[in-house]
Amino acid sequence: MSDSVDRVLDKWEPQLRKGLLEFVVLLCLRKEEHYGYALIREVKDVTALEITEGTIYPLLDRLKTEELVTARWEEPEDGGVPRKYYHLTERGQQVLARMEEMWAQLQTSITDLTASSTQAS
Amino acid sequence: MPEFDAPEFEEELSARLWENYVDRIEAKLNSLRPTTRREIVQELKTHLLDSIQHDEAEQESVRVLNATEKLGRPEEYLEPIVTDRMIEEGSNTYNPLWIVKGLGRTLTRGVKKTVLGLLFGIGYLLALTVFALGFLKPFFPEHVGLFYEPGEEPQRIAFGFLEQTEGMTEMLGYWVIPLSLAVGVLVYGGLTKMLVLLRQSE
Numbered sequence: 124m125s126d127s128v129d130r131v132l133d134k135w136e137p138q139l140r141k142g143l144l145e146f147v148v149l150l151c152l153r154k155e156e157h158y159g160y161a162l163i164r165e166v167k168d169v170t171a172l173e174i175t176e177g178t179i180y181p182l183l184d185r186l187k188t189e190e191l192v193t194a195r196w197e198e199p200e201d202g203g204v205p206r207k208y209y210h211l212t213e214r215g216q217q218v219l220a221r222m223e224e225m226w227a228q229l230q231t232s233i234t235d236l237t238a239s240s241t242q243a244s
Numbered sequence: 245m246p247e248f249d250a251p252e253f254e255e256e257l258s259a260r261l262w263e264n265y266v267d268r269i270e271a272k273l274n275s276l277r278p279t280t281r282r283e284i285v286q287e288l289k290t291h292l293l294d295s296i297q298h299d300e301a302e303q304e305s306v307r308v309l310n311a312t313e314k315l316g317r318p319e320e321y322l323e324p325i326v327t328d329r330m331i332e333e334g335s336n337t338y339n340p341l342w343i344v345k346g347l348g349r350t351l352t353r354g355v356k357k358t359v360l361g362l363l364f365g366i367g368y369l370l371a372l373t374v375f376a377l378g379f380l381k382p383f384f385p386e387h388v389g390l391f392y393e394p395g396e397e398p399q400r401i402a403f404g405f406l407e408q409t410e411g412m413t414e415m416l417g418y419w420v421i422p423l424s425l426a427v428g429v430l431v432y433g434g435l436t437k438m439l440v441l442l443r444q445s446e
Contacts, residue, residue: 159287160294176291176314177321180284184325188332204294207287
């Protein structure tokens with residue numbers, strides 16, 4: 124039975140983490156601006172999600188189109204590799220604030236539901 | 245946008261792996277504008293370089309291979325960018341070529357997008373057909389227009405290119421030309437505007 128439970132969880136958990144990817148990316152960008160590689164490393168550390176690194180770029184492209192982030196190229200003074208940094212816009216900050224409210228509400232609801240369903244069982 | 249060349253590798257295999265992967269990226273982005281394509285290629289090259297530098301494998305070619313595998317198949321992860329950029333380009337410029345290319349790609353991205361893609365496709369075809377009537381009228385004056393068949397019911401009214409017009413009266417004359425062109429342009433513009441609004445609402 125534990126095998127079948129694990130199989131269900133093996134499908135559910137990645138879906139849950141993938142659904143939160145946009146939220147996590149915006150949270151990371153609020154901390155500080157990032158370039159793609161550093162951002163995906165932080166996202167993978169936070170979410171423990173095994174995602175293809177390339178998938179971060181369509182997401183960032185979409186966030187840029189929606190004006191939630193902006194991007195700029197930075198060329199290091201020592202002649203190193205130029206990098207494209209992403210930065211949260213004011214609109215992105217507002218959207219993220221709303222996401223956090225919704226996340227808090229959802230957390231409360233789920234916690235209450237978990238508590239009540241535990242009592243019932 | 246700054247650009248940089250391929251890094252210098254110690255192993256020939258590493259260089260080949262790098263070139264092969266970058267070629268795949270460029271091939272996937274081939275249909276985009278050169279400036280857009282160059283920027284995305286540069287960003288992904290930067291990512292690869294960072295990934296190679298942070299990989300702990302001893303052998304250089306293994307580090308390159310690991311980096312490409314972690315980044316994924318460009319044919320897959322770049323697809324949404326290519327589709328969105330095509331539709332964006334088409335809806336910004338009203339260029340039908342970009343719109344057709346972008347809509348064509350939506351047909352493989354789920355049921356909803358397929359249905360929408362087909363509906364827009366039909367709409368654009370209709371716009372093109374009506375527009376074409378304006379050009380056909382001078383060559384086929386008796387077969388193009390708004391036709392009415394007087395007489396007992398059911399009466400027939402038809403607009404377009406009709407092969408058999410015997411017994412029917414054409415009501416617009418050469419006014420069909422400006423009317424068809426105007427309606428065709430309006431329908432095309434209206435659909436493209438709807439496409440923009442639809443993308444913004446997603």
